[in-house]
Amino acid sequence: xxxxxxxxxxxxxxxxxxxxxxxxxxEEGCQVKAFVFYNSFNSWGWLDHLPKEKKDAIEIFMGDIxxxxxxxxxxxxxAIIFHLAALIGIPFSYHSPDSYVDTNIKGTLNILxxxxxxxxxxxxxxxxxxxxxxxxxVPIKExxxxxxxxxxxxxxxxxxxxxxxxxxxxxxxxxxARPFNTYGPRQSARAVIPTIITQLLxxxxxxxxxAVHTTRDFVFVxxxxxxxxxxxxxxDAIGEEINIATKTEISMGELAQKLIQIINPxxxxxxxxxxMRPTNSEVERLMGDNAKIKxxxxxxxxxxxxxxxxxxxxxxxxxxxxxxxxxxxxxx
Numbered sequence: 001x002x003x004x005x006x007x008x009x010x011x012x013x014x015x016x017x018x019x020x021x022x023x024x025x026x027e028e029g030c031q032v033k034a035f036v037f038y039n040s041f042n043s044w045g046w047l048d049h050l051p052k053e054k055k056d057a058i059e060i061f062m063g064d065i066x067x068x069x070x071x072x073x074x075x076x077x078x079a080i081i082f083h084l085a086a087l088i089g090i091p092f093s094y095h096s097p098d099s100y101v102d103t104n105i106k107g108t109l110n111i112l113x114x115x116x117x118x119x120x121x122x123x124x125x126x127x128x129x130x131x132x133x134x135x136x137x138v139p140i141k142e143x144x145x146x147x148x149x150x151x152x153x154x155x156x157x158x159x160x161x162x163x164x165x166x167x168x169x170x171x172x173x174x175x176x177a178r179p180f181n182t183y184g185p186r187q188s189a190r191a192v193i194p195t196i197i198t199q200l201l202x203x204x205x206x207x208x209x210x211a212v213h214t215t216r217d218f219v220f221v222x223x224x225x226x227x228x229x230x231x232x233x234x235x236d237a238i239g240e241e242i243n244i245a246t247k248t249e250i251s252m253g254e255l256a257q258k259l260i261q262i263i264n265p266x267x268x269x270x271x272x273x274x275x276m277r278p279t280n281s282e283v284e285r286l287m288g289d290n291a292k293i294k295x296x297x298x299x300x301x302x303x304x305x306x307x308x309x310x311x312x313x314x315x316x317x318x319x320x321x322x323x324x325x326x327x328x329x330x331x332x
Contacts, residue, residue, distance in 0.1 A: 001122070001233050004029035004314045009075055011035040011065055011111065012084035012126075013058075014045025017179070017224060021082060024113045024225040026057055028120065035074045035085065038099065046186045047267030053289070065107035072114040079121040082109045082230055085185050085214065087152040087158070090277070091332035093152035104155035106160065112166040112174070120173070124232055125163040127178040127241065128156050129286050138249075139289035142178070142241045147189045149281045160241065167239050176241040177231050180288045184221030184308060185315035189325045193218070193309075196256055196324040197316050200263040207267055208258070208330070210275030212253035217245050223301040230297035246290025246301050262313065274330055 008025055012018040013034030015159045036044050044060060058098035065085040075081060084087045087093070087103045108125060115123045131139050133147025138162050148154030166172040194207070199207050219227075227244035233236050250258075253269065276282075293299050303311075316322060 001235060002232060002256070003080070003229065005031065006080055007031045007033070007078050008082065009033045009035060009078040010082045011074075012045055012083065014043070014326065015084065016046065017083045017182055017221060019186060019222050020184070020225045021045035021084065021228055022058060023050065023200070024229055026054060028229060032057070033074065033078060034186055035062055036063050037062060038062040038064055038083075039049075039056060046102075057157065064109065066102050068110040068113065069109040072118070074100055075114045075118055076110070081111060081115060081120055081123045081147050082228060082232070083123060084126045086258050088152065089332060090130070090150045090152045091169060091190070092157075093150055094278075095332065097151035100155040104152075104261065105158045108159040108241055112172060116166060116170050116172050122173045122232060122238065123163075124177050124228060125159065127176050128153070128180060129180040129245070130283060131157045131178070132162060134282075134284040135286060137286045138160055138285065139245070139247050140210060140243070141288060141289045142243055142292055149283055150277070160231065171331065174233055174240045175237045175239070177228055178241060178243050179224045179227065180217040180219050180243065180245040180286060182219050182221050182224040186313050187221070188331075189267045190325075192252060192255065192308045193259075193312060194316070194325065196319075197263070197313055197320060197328045200259060200267055201316055201322055202327045204327065206263065206270040207256060208272035208275065209252060209256060210272065210277065211282055212256065212271070213251055213270060213284075214282065215251045215285045215287065216306060217247070218251050218308070219244060219246055220303035221300065222313070226302070227293060227299050230299040231293070232330040234297045235323045240292070240296065242293050242296065243288045243290055244293060245290045247288060247290050248305070249285070249287040250305070259309070262309070272330070
């Protein structure tokens with residue numbers, strides 16, 4: 001499928017990955033509508049920070065993914081839906097699981113119901129590597145058992161199965177895209193790489209972290225975006241679940257030391273109990289298999305981990321951006 005001139009909708013377009021995806025789709029020549037979370041500040045999230053010519057090229061729709069009427073209205077006339085809107089913070093899901101059910105499960109249901117009625121050409125539902133839980137084998141293939149080790153993961157598992165059910169029951173052309181740990185410019189402080197970088201850049205010499213032995217498969221945001229785009233183009237992707245992963249892993253301790261050496265070698269890691277997940281909820285190891293995405297699409301990761309970290313650090317060095325990250329507060 002060619003994306004040029006396609007009318008597309010991106011939910012969660014105001015967020016980290018969503019805003020980068022909007023830019024990537026503009027470069028593909030798409031007619032982009034951006035679904036952003038309604039708020040009284042009239043904020044479009046990270047889209048507010050795009051150059052004027054890009055903002056002028058986007059149609060903005062302000063709404064709430066939990067509202068079925070708004071979701072349907074946003075989707076009218078759109079051929080391809082990239083559904084990224086979600087609550088993502090794992091610690092906050094311990095605190096407010098109801099909100100994750102409403103947003104992640106019911107929000108996805110709203111998209112699927114509308115897609116069924118409006119006969120969209122393709123719906124890409126965004127999953128997460130957290131649905132796998134602690135790896136039972138590596139690299140993690142798409143048929144790895146699902147393990148709901150946090151309320152967040154449980155709601156994403158449910159959303160994935162809801163997407164599968166609409167494809168099998170109603171022939172809705174759904175693809176489940178499953179990024180592993182995406183990082184890069186604009187990422188929330190709830191993620192580990194911005195947490196470490198912002199503490200270091202603000203001069204802290206004691207870097208507060210939770211578990212440092214766990215491992216993750218980190219994907220630079222530009223590679224994740226290209227994964228979404230290639231999945232949207234692939235003719236044989238419909239009905240599939242597809243990892244976006246590098247098939248590599250690094251521990252949080254090794255990651256912290258790498259960033260410390262780059263930014264401030266005098267710093268050291270300090271364990272912070274409030275950043276620890278409950279024992280049985282901690283995902284010990286994630287490393288994704290990427291054979292399927294390579295088989296179905298032309299996707300290849302373009303960024304090495306060091307290249308991605310360099311670009312991320314440079315972005316965070318801007319003082320005005322750094323002020324947005326309240327490093328003195330642990331953001332759940």
